[in-house]
Amino acid sequence: MASLTEENYLKLIYHLSGPGYEEVSTNALAEQTQTKAASVTDMLRKLAEKNLIHYKKYQGVRLTEEGQQEALKVIRRHRLWEVFMVEKLGFRWDEVHPIAEELEHIASEELINRLDAFLDFPESDPHGDPIPTASGRMPSAEYEKLAEVPVQQEVIMMGVSEHTAPFLQFLSKSGLIPGSLVQVLEVNEFDRSMTIQINEAHPSFVSYEVARNILVQTKV
Amino acid sequence: MASLTEENYLKLIYHLSGPGYEEVSTNALAEQTQTKAASVTDMLRKLAEKNLIHYKKYQGVRLTEEGQQEALKVIRRHRLWEVFMVEKLGFRWDEVHPIAEELEHIASEELINRLDAFLDFPESDPHGDPIPTASGRMPSAEYEKLAEVPVQQEVIMMGVSEHTAPFLQFLSKSGLIPGSLVQVLEVNEFDRSMTIQINEAHPSFVSYEVARNILVQTKV
DNA sequence: ATAAAAATTTAGGGCACCCTAAAAAAATGT
DNA sequence: ACATTTTTTTAGGGTGCCCTAAATTTTTAT
Numbered sequence: 001m002a003s004l005t006e007e008n009y010l011k012l013i014y015h016l017s018g019p020g021y022e023e024v025s026t027n028a029l030a031e032q033t034q035t036k037a038a039s040v041t042d043m044l045r046k047l048a049e050k051n052l053i054h055y056k057k058y059q060g061v062r063l064t065e066e067g068q069q070e071a072l073k074v075i076r077r078h079r080l081w082e083v084f085m086v087e088k089l090g091f092r093w094d095e096v097h098p099i100a101e102e103l104e105h106i107a108s109e110e111l112i113n114r115l116d117a118f119l120d121f122p123e124s125d126p127h128g129d130p131i132p133t134a135s136g137r138m139p140s141a142e143y144e145k146l147a148e149v150p151v152q153q154e155v156i157m158m159g160v161s162e163h164t165a166p167f168l169q170f171l172s173k174s175g176l177i178p179g180s181l182v183q184v185l186e187v188n189e190f191d192r193s194m195t196i197q198i199n200e201a202h203p204s205f206v207s208y209e210v211a212r213n214i215l216v217q218t219k220v
Numbered sequence: 221m222a223s224l225t226e227e228n229y230l231k232l233i234y235h236l237s238g239p240g241y242e243e244v245s246t247n248a249l250a251e252q253t254q255t256k257a258a259s260v261t262d263m264l265r266k267l268a269e270k271n272l273i274h275y276k277k278y279q280g281v282r283l284t285e286e287g288q289q290e291a292l293k294v295i296r297r298h299r300l301w302e303v304f305m306v307e308k309l310g311f312r313w314d315e316v317h318p319i320a321e322e323l324e325h326i327a328s329e330e331l332i333n334r335l336d337a338f339l340d341f342p343e344s345d346p347h348g349d350p351i352p353t354a355s356g357r358m359p360s361a362e363y364e365k366l367a368e369v370p371v372q373q374e375v376i377m378m379g380v381s382e383h384t385a386p387f388l389q390f391l392s393k394s395g396l397i398p399g400s401l402v403q404v405l406e407v408n409e410f411d412r413s414m415t416i417q418i419n420e421a422h423p424s425f426v427s428y429e430v431a432r433n434i435l436v437q438t439k440v
Numbered sequence: 441a442t443a444a445a446a447a448t449t450t451a452g453g454g455c456a457c458c459c460t461a462a463a464a465a466a467a468t469g470t
Numbered sequence: 471a472c473a474t475t476t477t478t479t480t481a482g483g484g485t486g487c488c489c490t491a492a493a494t495t496t497t498t499a500t
Contacts, residue, residue: 005487026448039488041449046486058448058495089334099328107323114309225457248480259458261479266456278465278478 002052004105007074008033010052011055011104013063014071023060069136076132078104079125080117084115084127093126093176094168109134124201126146127168128159128178128215144214146182147192147208164215171214174204182216222272227294228253229263230272231324232281232290242245243280254386262289289356296352297323299345306346307339313397321358327352328379347388347396348379348435363435366402367412369412374403375436382433391434402436 002010012032016024020107026044030037052067063071081103085091102163106112116122123139124130130139157180160171171177173196185203186195192208197208206214222230232252238243245265250257283291301323304360305311317363326332333354341358341394344350350359363378377400380391391397395418405423406415412428426434 003486027446035487036489037448038341038490042487045449058402060354085331089338090329091330095330099326099331101321102328103325106319108322110311110315111309111319114305114311115468118309154266223456247476252472254484255457256459257482258460262457 002050002070005043006034006047006050006052006106007070009064010067010071011074011078013053014075015063016066017062018069021062023062025060029061030161033111072136072138074104075138076134077106078130079131080115080119082110082123082124082125082127083119083131087119087122092168092172094165094172096126096163097120097163123161124178126155127163128179141215143217145212146194146196146206146214146216147211149216151184151187154181154219156180156219157182158217159170159215160213161215167210167213170210174206175199176199176206176214181219221291222270222384225263225271226267227268227290227325228411229267230283230291231294233273233281234288234295237282241282245280249281259302263369276354292352292356292358294324294352295358297326299349300339300342301334302345302347303339303342303351304335307342312388312392314385315388316346316391317385321377326376344379346398347383348377359362361435363437365432366404366414366416366434366436367370367431367435369404372408373403374439375426375440376400377402377434378437380433381435387430387433389431394426395419395421396424396426401439 009029012029013024014019014030016028026037026040029040029044032154033040043057044053044061047053047067051064052070052197054062054064078100082093083098084094085099086093098187116134122131124141128141132138141158145161146155146157149155156200157176157178159178160168176182180198183197185197188194192211194206194208194211196202197203226319229249231250233244236252245258248265249431251262262282262374264273264275267287271284272282272290274282298320299329302313302316303322304317305315305319311393328365329431335356340349344361348363350361350362352358361378365381366375366377377396377398378396396402403421404414405417408414412431414426414428414431415423416426417423
């Protein structure tokens with residue numbers, strides 16, 4: 001029903017509206033879609049006609065329930081294909097995003113549900129992001145930022161909130177991958193950088209910029 | 221480089237030009253693409269500009285070497301995804317074609333070569349059609365039609381030359397799937413129908429229309 | 441409160457891929 | 471051989487998604 005371009009808009013609106021489902025601005029969409037604001041306005045009018053978004057001129061945009069379900073389907077497909085590529089085909093976690101951007105538009109529900117089963121119903125993708133269920137619910141992953149963990153605390157690395165290839169490659173090189181045991185040894189008050197220990201290895205140093213993009217869970 | 225629509229044209233020209241690489245007519249393409257002849261002419265002009273086809277007005281069309289390589293890439297992807305869906309996801313052979321029509325346009329060579337390895341470098345798809353190699357060669361499968369096998373001869377079912385779901389479903393129901401051992405028990409001279417035995421089972425009856433769409437190999 | 445700046449929409453147009461109608465070329469039948 | 475039929479191309483136009491330029495609304499700053 002929704003075209004490839006429409007699906008990309010819905011997914012983007014979902015991501016940009018954040019946990020509070022705030023209104024998304026035309027300019028924010030133009031920036032992320034690599035298009036101009038005028039083109040975004042065109043598309044918003046179309047999505048509104050299809051009842052996929054709530055749209056009042058000059059007022060920003062929110063997904064309707066229907067639009068959100070569409071967005072979650074696309075995100076589910078994206079993340080399942082990422083799991084497939086890493087777990088079954090041996091890709092690294094920093095390589096799979098661009099290919100999943102294409103695979104996510106293959107619509108067959110049968111395909112995606114069988115893939116889900118083949119992968120043993122994973123709950124999160126290789127970056128730690130939760131996978132929406134077949135029934136259209138996004139599991140809420142309540143992680144905290146490594147940057148906010150107090151000294152001495154031990155945590156488990158669960159995922160990232162920044163998905164660029166260079167960042168992911170840097171983490172791999174440091175041994176910081178989902179599942180790692182991390183202990184905060186020292187926090188530098190001045191620039192909020194940290195010294196941490198990863199899986200019993202030698203202490204490592206991470207900047208605040210890095211630490212705030214790493215999601216962790218307090219050790220159970 | 222080639223758009224989704226262009227890829228579909230190249231694949232279609234490949235299939236319609238047959239083993240002898242004969243010229244394909246505008247009307248034949250219009251019929252198969254579910255479009256009108258005028259639209260086909262538009263596209264042919266575009267493909268010729270990109271050096272993917274040899275095209276002289278009113279003279280029909282052939283693939284260039286470059287165009288054939290593109291077509292073989294698409295066919296390779298299509299057939300590998302079909303193997304994946306049947307072997308790994310448990311689809312039936314009559315279900316996978318429409319989904320593979322979408323998956324075949326995901327261009328990543330890395331993806332497809334890793335998929336190839338994951339599937340153990342299959343030589344043919346679930347319908348017995350050969351899978352082009354990564355280097356762009358179509359393995360020649362020299363099978364004969366079941367319809368041409370003499371009485372008493374034992375053969376192995378290798379594939380089909382008709383890929384519609386109803387035909388494939390009929391074959392499954394009869395136990396006629398690639399790998400089956402088939403012996404021709406009797407041929408009816410009048411309508412060329414056959415009585416055959418499949419894998420030691422009770423004798424079955426197949427019409428000429430069915431027998432000429434089943435590809436077999438003489439038992440080794 | 442209102443002028444200036446920023447954000448957004450409208451107007452008008454381009455390219456890819458499709459259409460119908462009409463013209464042109466090729467194939468066919470006598 | 472040539473009139474008729476069939477095939478193919480050209481002409482002109484439509485929709486989806488993008489653009490620039492100009493107009494409009496909202497926000498910000500004084």
